[in-house]
Amino acid sequence: MSNAVDRAQLMEANAEFYAAFEEGDLDRMAAVWADGPYAAGVTCVHPGWSLLRGRDEVLRSWALIMANTSYIQFVLTEVETDVYGDQAVVTCKENILTADEGTEAGFLAGGSIVASNVFVRSGGEWRLLLHHGSPILNGTEEE
Template sequence: MSKPTFTTALEAEAAFYQALAQGDLDALMAVWSEEEDVVCIHPGGPRIVGLAAIRETWRQILAGGNRLQIEVSQPVITASAAMAMHCVFEQVALESREQRSATLAVTNVFTRGADGWHMVLHHASAVPDLSDFGDLSPRVVH
């Protein structure tokens, strides 16, 4: 199977979330850069460095046929010609347990190389109920 070429970081991110929803480990890993300095941090977990270690953590998460339902919202995107950082919220639920879900604050970083855009960082952290934050609009304090 040849590795897909993603022409934009948004296309790579969409493929990442589609692979998660389908429980497709190979498609999920095709989104990742093949560089060894890739990093993944799952909610409450340690920093995982390297493609083989990251693959193993995703294999464990997807084992047993659990399907994840993920709704991505509130993207904040920073991009240049060679790098893109997407900060999003994920609403995550197991397909079999629709009532129980978690909100995660996620940072996905992609780099552009000769073979297109690929993920180099996925960092997800659990967040409390968003209503607990109150008004988060920018404040100027002088």
């Protein structure tokens, strides 16, 4: 398989992760994550959370987050991809807009997070093995 095809499929898998979250679709989210022999190693660090390990624990966290998120939208910037055979890494900046129904405007910019997404190729498809998101604190970015 060509490197360009690998990268295109990787970018599609990465986009599907964010689309599943935006849509609040737990079935789509479950389809993104690795399973089978990789299930025990599935790992997620949500910003501000402790490390979650194991597919079931990670998917429970997404169910909780989705149940408590009325609206979220991601604009990804600074996206970089690296493919190493059947493993790949996507790093990016998640620029987030979320709904805050408690405000007069109804929307609140959610800020920015740097994310690392590690994928494995399983059954010919890229599946997410690790997602790690870390908030970017105001004033800490290089100008």
